[in-house]
Amino acid sequence: MLYKDIHIGQFIKERVTDKEITMERICNFLGKDEDFIEKVYTSKSIDTDLLLRWSKLLEYDFFRLYSSHLILYSPPAAVNKNEAQKTEKVPYFRKNIYTQEIKDFIINKILSGEMTHSEIIQEYLIPKSTLHRWLQKIRRNNDK
Known part of the structure; x- marks a missing residue:
């Protein structure tokens, strides 16, 4: 799965289908009518408070889709990160979250010969030790 173009409504609709949740339950949980729910399914983006409620209802972290996008497609960070961290009022996260899909995506690029280790490290800013781990x-699992 590539995270470059996220259509959140489609992801929500797929999860609803997978979980087999009734429209009545969705409407009751969200406090919305069926027309509103159908509009969500066709929306490319939705309000974060609403997305949080969908995440709870469907037991799925939809925000990870956006985190994955940031990891794979954000521009390189500024050189002087430490200074910026001291002045920010929002929480700072020390580690990136790498979902299994991201790991598979990166490993696939290496195994297919599309990119080298150093290209992956430079392009996606994944620490060398993390990539090697x-x-x-993968090698251990293949040896079994």
């Missing part, structure tokens, strides 16, 4: 785990 992923590859070791």
Whole structure:
């Protein structure tokens, strides 16, 4: 799965179908009518408070889709990160969240020969030790 173009309504609709949740339950949980729910399914983006409620109802972290997008497609960070961290009022997260899909995507690029280790490290800013740990785990699983 590529995270470049996220259509959140489609992801929500797929999850509703997978979980087999009735329209009545959705409407009651969200306090909305069926027309509103259908509009969500066709929306490319929705309000974050509403997305949080969908995440709870469907037991799925839809925000990870956006985190994955940031990890894969955000521009390189500024050189002087430490200074910016001291002045920010929003929480700072020390580690990136790498979903299994992101790991598979990156490992696939290496195994297919599309990119080298150093290209992955430079392009996606994944620490060398993290990348090597992923590859070791793949090798161990293949040896079994």
